[in-house]
Amino acid sequence: MVEKPAQMTLFGVPATVTEVAADATLPPAVANGPLSAANELPAAASPDILVPGQEGFFGVRATRAEALASLAARARECRRCGLREGCRGVVFGEGDPDSGIVFLGEAPGAVEDELGRPFVGQAGQLLDRILLAVGFRREQVYITNTALCRPPGNRAPLPEETAACRPWFEERLAVLQPSIIVCLGASAGRNLLGPEFGITRDRGRWYSFGQAKLMATFHPAALLRDPAKKRPVWEDLKAVRAEWTRFRSEPEAARSGGRPIPPGN
Ligand code: SF4
Numbered sequence: 001m002v003e004k005p006a007q008m009t010l011f012g013v014p015a016t017v018t019e020v021a022a023d024a025t026l027p028p029a030v031a032n033g034p035l036s037a038a039n040e041l042p043a044a045a046s047p048d049i050l051v052p053g054q055e056g057f058f059g060v061r062a063t064r065a066e067a068l069a070s071l072a073a074r075a076r077e078c079r080r081c082g083l084r085e086g087c088r089g090v091v092f093g094e095g096d097p098d099s100g101i102v103f104l105g106e107a108p109g110a111v112e113d114e115l116g117r118p119f120v121g122q123a124g125q126l127l128d129r130i131l132l133a134v135g136f137r138r139e140q141v142y143i144t145n146t147a148l149c150r151p152p153g154n155r156a157p158l159p160e161e162t163a164a165c166r167p168w169f170e171e172r173l174a175v176l177q178p179s180i181i182v183c184l185g186a187s188a189g190r191n192l193l194g195p196e197f198g199i200t201r202d203r204g205r206w207y208s209f210g211q212a213k214l215m216a217t218f219h220p221a222a223l224l225r226d227p228a229k230k231r232p233v234w235e236d237l238k239a240v241r242a243e244w245t246r247f248r249s250e251p252e253a254a255r256s257g258g259r260p261i262p263p264g265n
Pocket of ligand 1: 075078079080081082083084090147148149161164165166168
């Protein structure tokens with residue numbers, strides 16, 4: 001087991017990033033802690049935030065989808081970095097919030113910005129085919145990006161832009177509570193695993209990230225440029241699919257994440 005230094009916070013506390021064996025038992029949940037000043041969103045302390053399973057104003061428990069919709073509505077008003085000025089709007093994410101698995105890219109591109117949906121351009125269509133090849137329908141998983149607004153000219157988000165968007169990422173994870181996170185590409189991998197992460201060297205391995213197991217693989221755009229990368233992505237996502245199947249077959253009480261939300265009442 002290889003310990004890597006914590007590079008970011010998860011739900012407001014330092015995340016321990018540890019490489020683990022595929023069949024390893026996950027570490028105990030990371031305890032919630034106060035948001036650091038750098039991560040603090042004014043709304044994070046707002047009583048308006050919907051938390052899955054928590055009773056709201058009318059005594060109705062919020063579902064995960066409702067909590068996510070509430071978060072998306074707030075994110076769409078965000079102006080925390082300059083990216084929002086140069087794009088059409090926030091591309092929040094889509095898919096099944098109860099799936100227990102999140103696919104995470106870098107940032108929306110031109111097509112995504114125009115349609116307001118993640119991974120719907122050429123690379124996104126390839127991702128759909130890759131997902132199908134390992135037995136996932138796109139709508140079965142949750143797909144999003146580390147930066148929610150399109151950088152101009154499809155450049156990579158700057159570190160300060162990614163940092164500005166990080167609280168939204170942490171809040172999404174807090175709502176989604178995934179058991180599996182799949183980083184698509186080097187940028188998403190570095191964001192979660194630290195600057196020393198290298199996609200060619202470190203893809204295809206399991207890491208623990210808070211409550212979730214995490215694997216990084218090549219971004220579908222890289223496959224469009226270099227079809228030789230299809231084979232390793234196929235191997236990586238087969239392992240992801242097997243882990244997801246194992247997670248789904250476990251008794252609910254034994255799952256480390258992706259916990260079901262109490263039904264609304
Ligand atoms: S990229 Fe993120 S932080 Fe920047 S404006 Fe868009 S939502 Fe806000």
